[in-house]
Amino acid sequence: MRRDHLNSWLLATPLTVILTIFLILPILLIVAVSFWTADEFSFRPDFQFGNYAYLFGSSVAWKVFGLTMLMTGIVWALTLVIGFTVAYFLAFHVRTLKWQMVLFLLTTIPFWTSNIIRMISWIPLLGKNGLVNQTLISAGLIDQPIEWLLYSSFSVCLAFVHLYTLFMVVPIFNTMMRIDRSLIEAARDAGASGFQILTNVILPLTKSGIMIGSIFVVALVMSDFVTTRFMSGSQLANVGRLISNDVGLLQYPSAAATSVVLLITVLLIIGAMLRIVDIRKEL
């Protein structure tokens, strides 16, 4: 068996080396830097808790962490409901495998295109003179263009749903396709209504797909700074932007302390989710 282990280790070496240099060491450095001292122009090695004390004493930071969690919760709920509905339609209402695959492909194709371009694409629709406002005004429904369509928390949320619903659709569809159809027939024979089949048979059996999708969405939204900055026109704050603003001001120790708190928060949430599902078995 020793030789087998040696073989496995050799095969895993490139992965281990890459993750050590580009993941473990950088994260360890951030943890170290979070204890360093900074002044206006530079920062130097130290061991003090000032950065954390400042972070936890800042009402702004608390508020921003709260807002980030709130946005994550809203986006999670929306992507889950939309993603589940789409996957359910594809898996149980489209009758031929060929059409299932064609429509599934159609939902996944935007994933392969640029996120930033997909965000820019909302400007002509949601802008002050955009298509939505033009239509509403010419229909006589409003007199003044609606200002909060673009560069607002609404547009940030919309963009998240636009970009990340796919991460729900794919794993949920995948688990739904593996549900044994005879279970559904059995439920129907026993007199269950379509809705009862959905809530009592399909939903519990889709739990693992829902969990995997949720892990993706939560991780992506909690740590985002690109989407929030662009879609809010730099008006909305979240934890990622707090960090990137500090980096912009070369306040690395402060950025590192915020990063460590964000990392622990994300890992705790994802860790809790991983207890519910065994990813390795579900692939």
Added chain:
Amino acid sequence: MEPRPRSFYILGGFFALFMLFLYGPTITIAILSFQGPEGGLTFPLRGVSLTWFRELFMEQAVGDIWGSFARSLTLGLMVMVTTVVVSVMAGLAFRRHFPGSTVLFYLVVGSLVIPSILVSMGIGLLFDRTGIGNHWARTAFGAQLTWTLPFGILIMFAVFNRFNPAYEEAARDQGASTWQVFAHVILPLIAPALVGVALFGFTLSYDEIARTILVSGSRNTLPLEIWGMTTNVTSPVLYALGTLTTLFSLTLVALVILTVTTIQRRRARAGSDAGKGMV
């Protein structure tokens, strides 16, 4: 066939709306990129022209688009090849339990969920402090691998979970060496999945911003160039660029779908080659 239930039409309508939501914005900017020279970022179209596409090809009109495109293309290919090779090796390693395999697996999951800004900032600091310096082909390359490798490895898990070991055992019984088993049995069988891994590797790299932003060194990749343009370019040239780069990605996806379906069709037609020997 039994008649479709009413829920089919309701859900079908929902799906159609979802498609409109997914593709509507992209189609909108595709139309607006043909905006006339006097036109702006929103409707109405003031004439139809190729002005904004032409502007993309004019030197120094807007940023270093073609230089950044060349860098993104090179980087994408580097990331793609590395992702495929490293994922296959790791996928093979993970087929057996080995000391440390659980830790390594959680590290892979961690690589996926750790906030991108931490990866970017950490690598940036590390290479800056050690004096090695940040460069797109070095630090951005590594940063993007922390994002593409987990996808590649998770796909390899899915592939090997469904892999029938009887084929390898048969080959080994016939006296094939470990390398021959890999090259003539495993590799052809997993080839379609590898095309998928390659697509993940390339496109995730080609569109990456969050992990690349602090580690690209002095020269931008294409998404970073576009990211910079969003703050100072206010003409439909942005849409023209978006339309072109979207078309580029869609062409790649179409090529991959075509390749995979061709392989599968050929296999279905050729059937088993058992007994034909290796030539």
